[in-house]
Amino acid sequence: MKICFYPGCSFATSAGYKESTEAVCRKLNIELNEIPDWNCCGATVMFGENKLRATTLAARHFALVQTMGFEDLVTGCNACYATLRKAARLLDRDRELFQKTQEVLHNLGLELDRIPKVRHLLEVLMEAMPDSTSDKYKTLSVGAYYGCQLTRPDQELDKGWYPEILEHFLARIGFSVKEHSARTQCCGASHAVIYKNECQGLSHRIIREIANKGAQVITTVCPLCQFNLDQAQTQNNEPRLPVTYFTQLAGLALGLAPAELGLNKLLVSADKVLTRP
Amino acid sequence: MTTQNKPKIGVYICHCGMNIAPKVDVEEVARYIQELDHVTVARDYKFMCSNPGQDMIINDIKELGLNRVVVASCSPRMHEKTFRNAVRTAGLNPYYFQMANIREQVSWVTKDSQEATEKAKSMVAAAVARVFFHQPLDTREVTVAKSVLVIGGGIAGMQAALTSANAGYQVSLVEREPSIGGHMAKFDKTFPTLDCAACIMTPKMVDVLQHPGITLYTWSEVEKVEGFIGNFEVTVKKKPRYVDEKKCTGCGTCMQKCPTKKILSEFNEGLSFRTAIYTPFPQAVPNVPVIDATHCRVLGQNKKCGVCAKFCETKAIDFDQKPEFVTLKIGAIITATGFQAVNPTSLEQYGYGRFPEVYTSMEFERLNNATGPTSGKVLMKNGMVPKRVAIIHCVGSRDTRHKKYCSRVCCMYSMKFAHLLREKTGAEVWEFYIDIRSPGKLYEEFYNRVQEEGVRFIRGRVAEITDMVEDPGDEGRLTVIAESTLTRRTVRVPVDMVVLSVGLEPARGSEDIGRLLGLSRDGDGWFNELHAKLAPLATPINGIFLAGCCQGPKDIPDTVAQAMGAAGEAIALLAKGIVTTQAEISRIDPDLCSGCKSCIESCTYSAIRFDEARKVAVVNEALCMGCGSCAAACPSSAAGVKHFTDKQVMGEIEALLM
Amino acid sequence: MSQNDTNPFSAIAHLESIKQCIQCGTCSGSCPLADLMDHAPRELFALLREGAFDEVLHSNTPWFCVSCYACMVRCPREIPVTDLMYAFKEVITKQGTAPKNLKMPDMYQAFSHNIKETGKVTESQVMARYGMKHPLDALKNIPLAIKMQMRGRLELKAQKVADPKSITRLFELTEIPKDKP
Amino acid sequence: MSVYAMVKDASPTVAVKAALTKLLSQNLVDAVLVAAKSPYSALPMPTLFAEASAMDGIDPLAPAAPFNAARQAATVSRQATGKRLALVLRPCEIRALIELVKLNQCTLENVVLIGIDCLGRMENEVFLRHASALGDVTSEFQKNTSLQDDITRTCQMCEQFEPAHADIAMSTLGMAENSVLFASGSETGEALLKELGLSPAENPAQRETVTKQLREKRAACKKEVFAETSEKINSIEKFEKMIGTCLNCYNCRQACPVCYCRECVFLTDVFAARPETLLRRAQKRGSVKLPTDTTMFHLTRLSHIAHSCVGCGQCSSVCPSNIPVADIFTTVAAQVQAAYDYVPGRDVQEPIPYLIFAEKQKSGEPK
Structure with missing residues (x-):
């Protein structure tokens, strides 16, 4: 399988997302074609500054995807996913905006004719991952954390409030899944960086809920979610749950070594829970 | 009167008091029309529909030898009949008449007076051109079958059947469930008077059963409807009960002995179990069980069982029963197919189906009912009495993603729940509402009473119900999160039980009934009445009337009043005994x-x-x-x-x- | 919306949807940071309906929107609350009426500036620029930054697109002229 | 699955004639309706043959068709007679015939439909001009591509040149010269092919390439015509200009194979204005163009047959004022038919859209 991949700004420096994604894709023969010369999608900032600019920053990639000959665009970051989809939706519905965007891109030497489908890496791996054949991780209980922007506002990939796709994924690849109610609760997102005190509670709520329901590990699908939940545990003594990426668990299920998957980069170490069984 | 005669047209332009004349220069219109070909006379008058107005037409026909008449006034829906009668009185065929609507279509909707006058001129001229081609038409009279079909055996259908039968007409009442009674049979108390539903309901059910004028078809469905007003031919399908109604004494031994016991009870909203041979509730009418063919070991699983047949002393069990079809001659039909409660599962944030202590209002009715699964004690699934309960209004109602309309009954029944909870359990009750809607006799007073009883009313639609707890002491409870909009604070209330006051939607299958009867439904699926204000019980199909919630959400007093009204319409039709067929066919x-x-x-x-x-x-x-x-x-x-x-x-x- | 020409928000797409608001509070009840806002989201709609545009222009509410979209998927009138918050921020930014002591506009500004200069976002650089205005906040983050660096998670060098000028050009081409006061 | 047979080393006309002769002489059918030259004209006319010996002049592959023969076919199959008929028709004629079956105007009971690949037809005068120069236009036309450019404008935009729904389809497209492919389209067709004793064959691979190319060419032309026509009729004023030279001769209606009314409403006095009305209107507006119902006539016909229009182009061919009637009809028909996802002549069982009530129509959603 070949996919057109948009990493986003946080991918490379995140706690092993890049390493594990690349390792898993190698193992599964998925060719990751990174968009050459990608830029920042604008995240949650740019739409509050200037709609046309926000749309164009995102649409620049749509033009690039087009020259690469792909129909879909895959990203592993919820914020990128939501932002690119938002731009795609606006372009699809607003003819005037579409024309203006085309114009700006044209001035930059790019042509935009069609809008690709924006997909999340989770969807891709959901299709590509084989079912588990080993019971090695059967006793490792995982809590799936989706964050806000994977299922909202579209509610297309799954239900908006209690999605199940990640639970299905984890169960299929051989982990014990703990259901909980914090799946799509807000972690504070970018506000957590500067409103630390005010947002700390949001992350703690999530961690506490997942721990309460008996999980030993949290898994996420987004660099910012991972960062917020991971760093929130560096300052207090509450249950300390390693916050992994779903690609890291997928790598383990495929028999890859933890180091290969960048698991050493977590702030809350996963060594204990992973070596115990 | 002969059609060969050269057309002589009389035209009458109505001022309609202050409705037409101030906008349309009616005298100018009359002058203009007077000049048209074939127009013998054109006059204007203050109120054409009044007696002097009608007399003016009659006299002109007689004296001037008019053979065509045009009236320019309001809508034909309003007064076409009136003027046709006048024309008939003067000895002319009533179809030599045409109406131009210069009120709704001109004076009410046109701003400029001159423009309105011009528009009125062309509309009246058009009516004159049309009436030129009119031909005499005849109507025929057809006798009416003296019988009523009532579809649906809830409180609306039962009342409509009783009223019609009391007037001396033969009534067939068709109910698809094994017993009549409908939703009301599931309720414990009714607002605002707190009458016991069973006490006022069961006597009516027995009346229906025993009334010599009523034939009851339970566990039956309307299969086919043909014919027309006064002369419908209706086929009713009696589904196999597998129990001979004539032989069964209702002793209940079969139900005690049936080994298939773990079927969720529909009547108790899945909160208790029933057997494969069952009556939905002990007071069922008729008190004859049915066998649930999918769960019965003999019928559904092809196993040897037949325990019920073995124990039945009157040999009433008959596994070979087949559907029976009965054809009825019917004069009028009353549709009373009712409603069903909205399923709140898709309102994910309320956790219905995820959290055991989140109930729908129908479930709570049963939980609270003396004949319900807990014999009327309000208990949680763990057997404990709840200490704090939240009642959430407008679940699925007033929500464009679900039902955009207000379901009308939820505020009142929610407050009834609050009262009963206070009375029975002493629990703290929190009501989360958007607006309290209590427009009914003694309704606002009931609201005040519940306020007095210490129920906490929070104005705010609940955002979320979660089992995530802030305080370890609340472990095992649910937290209701909402903005208290009057204080602009986000409140997080830990509770033991949540009741979702779900809205009403048309009953399952009403679309099929609508298709059988040719009834149209509005965007929300409720049956359309003929006229929202002036014909709320009639439908566009002559001879078919509406009663109860199938026309839109309503409470019991309104439902009963409407059922009596629908029966009145049917009785009026039957009492007259003849209908005039339409000429415009x-x-x-x-x-x-x-x-x-x-x-x-x-x-x-x-x-x-x-x-x-x-x-x-x-x-x-x-x-x-x-x-x-x-x-x-x-x-x-x-x-x-x-x-x-x-x-x-x-x-x-x-x-x-x- | 009101036909009043002085409504600085009148050009916003779907603004007319707020006419449908029934002030039920679902949005504020769903909002994770509602407690930090001076007005509940629904109050902004009520204020706009009353014509109290100044209140909205100076409100901190849009700046505390975390884009979790909880309000938007629950609103019983299907008002695109989150999208409106973005649009409010755009108007407020253009009018320059964001509350002076608020940290979020500075953060956004630092973020946006980083994109404009390099085409990409490098967290350390955004924090550095933001820290010029809010040095305390930046200092507080140093222990965490050290931890991150130890795990190879802190990039100090700027990530860049091949031709950063093209992104700067994109910014220029999409610049909206400031409204005259 | 279709059964295939191939006849080689005979001109298509000869091969078809041999097959039809066999059908008649072996009493496999009682009569054959097929286009044939008459002693008086080179133009082939629909002709009903009961004797094989009379079939000398048949010319079903001629690039000419003064009629859409569905009308004639419906005349002979109006009621089942107990006799078995073979109808040799062009694809557009078969489609029209199927519409007429749906409208209860004829029956396919005891009818064998024989379809032929259609490369298009010429306007009558063009055909006659070529006939006087060349003699046998048919065989020249089959191989000469420049002659093939002389077909009517409507034929140039026809993508349905292969016979669907025929019991037996005879194909020349993509075949070697002097080869004809016979394919069965039904059990009846299969049985008849067996009786004819032709040598079995495979469906040649190159056929698909050739038909695909042709279809693309036709589609491009169609797109052009639709675009041009849509622009010309997108307002009532423009539409009236388009039909400005109409003489109310009703030729188009007469030539239309799916206009099936026994008595056309335009022959009744429904639309005939009273003299006093005309005078009053003239007084009011200064002048009235007569007849007054020209626009009404075309709009009525559009509304009556847009769903069933098979795009045969006969209406344009017969117009004495050279109004591109078929352009208008095919352009409008394409949109109507797309709205209802309806293809006239696709399936006898497929009801005509205005007689059914689809859920989607109710809510007014586009399909």
Whole structure:
């Protein structure tokens, strides 16, 4: 399988997302074609500054995807996913905006004719991952954390409030899944960086809920979610749950070594829970 | 009166008090019309519909020898009948009359006075052009079958049946469930008077059963409806009960002995179990069980069992029963198919189906009912009495993602729940509402009473119900999160139990019933009444009436009043004994007919048949409703509707385009 | 919306949807940071309906929107609350009426500036620029930054697109002229 | 699955004639309706043959068709007679015939439909001009591509040149010269092919390439015509200009195979204005163009047959005022038919859209 991949700004420096994604894709023969010369999608900032600019920053990639000959665009970051989809939706519905965007891109030497489908890496791996054949991780209980922007506002990939796709994924690849109610609760997102005190509670709520329901590990699908939940545990003594990426668990299920998957980069170490069984 | 006569048209322009005259220069219109060909006289008058107005027409017909009349006034819906009668009184065929609507279509909707006058002129001229082509039409009188069909055996259907039967007419009541009683049979108390539902309901159920004028068809469905007002032919399908109603004594031994016991009880909203042979509740009418064919070991699983048959002393069990079809001659039909509660599962944030202590209002009714799963004690699934309960209003109602309308009863029943909870458990009760809607006799007083009782009313639609707890002491409880909009604070209330006050939607299957009867439904699926204000119980199909929630959400007092009203409409029709068939019906010219059968396909009343010998389509005049579908479908104008002939319509259009 | 020409928000797409608001509070009840806002989201709609545009222009509410979209998927009138918050921020930014002591506009500004200069976002650089205005906040983050660096998670060098000028050009081409006061 | 047979080393006309002769002489059918030259004209006319010996002049592959023969076919199959008929028709004629079956105007009971690949037809005068120069236009036309450019404008935009729904389809497209492929389209067709004793064959691979190319070419032309026509009729004023030279001769109606009314409403006095009305209108507006119902006539016909229009182009061919009637009809028909996802002549069982009530129509959603 070949996919057109948009990493986003946080991918490379995140706690092993890049390493594990690349390792898993190698193992599964998925060719990751990174968009050459990608830029920042604008995240949650740019739409509050200037709609046309926000749309164009995102649409620049749509033009690039087009020259690469792909129909879909895959990203592993919820914020990128939501932002690119938002731009795609606006372009699809607003003819005037579409024309203006085309114009700006044209001035930059790019042509935009069609809008690709924006997909999340989770969807891709959901299709590509084989079912588990080993019971090695059967006793490792995982809590799936989706964050806000994977299922909202579209509610297309799954239900908006209690999605199940990640639970299905984890169960299929051989982990014990703990259901909980914090799946799509807000972690504070970018506000957590500067409103630390005010947002700390949001992350703690999530961690506490997942721990309460008996999980030993949290898994996420987004660099910012991972960062917020991971760093929130560096300052207090509450249950300390390693916050992994779903690609890291997928790598383990495929028999890859933890180091290969960048698991050493977590702030809350996963060594204990992973070596115990 | 002869049609050969040269047309002599009288035109009457109404001031309609202050409705038309201030905007339209009626005298100018009369002057203009007077000059048109074939117009003998054109007059204006303050109120044409008044006695002197009508007399003016009658006198002119007699004295001036008019043979066509046009009145320009309000809508034909309002007064066409009035003026046709006047024309008839003067000895003219009433169809030599045409009305121009210069009120709704001109004076009320046109700003500029001059423009309105011009518009009125062309509309009246068009009516004159049309009436030129009018032809005399005849109506026929048909006798009416003295019987009523009531569809649905809830409180609406039962009341409609009783009222009709008390008037001396034969009533057939069809209910698809094993017992009559409907939703009301599930309730414990009723607002605002807190009458015990069973106490006021069960006597009515028995009355229905024992009334010599009522034939009860439970566990039955309407299969086919043919015919027309006064002369419907209805086929009722009696589903196999597998129990002989005549032999069964209702002793209940079969139900005690049935080994298949773990089927979720529909009547108790899945909060308890029933057996495969069952009556939905102990007071069921008729008190004859049915066998649930999917769960029965003999019928559903092809296993040896037959325990019920073994123990039945009167040998009433009959596993070989087949559906039976009964054909009824019916004069009037009352539709009372009711509602169902909205399923709140898709409102994910309320956790219904995820959290065991989140109940729907129908579940709570049963939980609270003396005949319910807990014998009327409000208990949680762990057997404990709740200490704090939240009641959430507008679940699925007033929500464009679900039902955009207000379901009308939820505020009141929510407050009834609050009262009962306070009374029975002493629990702290929190009501989360958007607006309290209590417009009914003694309703606002009931609201005040519940406030007095210490119920906490929070104005705010609940955002979320979660089992995530802030305080370890609340472990095992649910937290209700909402903005208290009056204080602008986000409140997080830990509770033991949540009741979702779900809205109402049309009953499952009402679309099918609608199709059988030819009734139209509004965007939300409720049956359309003929007129929202002036004919709320009638439907566009003559002889079919509406009662209760099938027309829209309503509470018990309104439902009962409407049921009596619908019965009154039916009785009026039956008492008169005859109906006049419509004159404006279709006719098909055999000389023009190509025999393509397009009209037959397009006729929703099955009123056209094909004459194989002549290879042409033929209209059954008794069945035709004059809708004009055939005329639209026919390319060669062989099919047309009397009084809406091509010449008449074209004449009108020609004049308008002038 | 009101036909009043002085409504600085009148050009916003779907603004007319707020006419449908029934002030039920679902949005504020769903909002994770509602407690930090001076007005509940629904109050902004009520204020706009009253014509109290100044209140909205100076409100901190849009700046605390975290884009979790909880309000938007629950609103019983299907008002696109989150999208409106973005649009409010755009108007407020253009009008320059964001509350002076608020940290979020500075953060956004630092973020946006980083994109404009390099085409990409490098967290350390955004924090550095933001820290010029809010040095305390930046200092507080140093222990965490050290931890991150130890795990190879802190990039100090700027990530860049091949031709950063093209992104700067994109910014220029999409610049909206400031409204005259 | 279709059964295939191939006849080689005979001109298509000869091969078809041999097959039809066999059908008649072996009493496999009682009569054959097929286009044939008459002693008086080179133009082939629909002709009903009961004797094989009379079939000398048949010319079903001629690029000419003064009629859409569906009308004639419907005349002979109006009622089942107990006799078995073979109808040799062009694809557009078969489609029209199927519409007429749906409209109860004829029956396919005891009818064998024989379809032929159609490369298009010429206007009559063009055909006659070529005939006087070349003699045998048919065989020249089959191989000469420049002659093939002389077909009517409507034929140039026809993508349905292969016979669907025929019991037996005879194909020349993509075949070697002097080869004809016979394919069965039904059990009846299969049985008849067996009786004819032709040598079995495979469906040649190159056929698909050739038909695909042709279809693309036709589609491009169609797109052009639709675009041009849509622009010309997108307002009532423009539409009236388009039909400005109409003489109310009703030729188009007469030539239309799916206009099936026994008596046309325009022959009745429904639309005939009263003299006083005309005078009053003239007084009011200064003048009235007569007759007044020209626009009404075309709009009525559009509304009556847009769903069933098979795009045969006969209406344009017969117009004495050279109004591109078929352009208008095919352009409008394409939109109507797309709205209802309806293809006239696709399936006898498929009801005509205005007689059914689809859920989607109710809510007014586009499909």
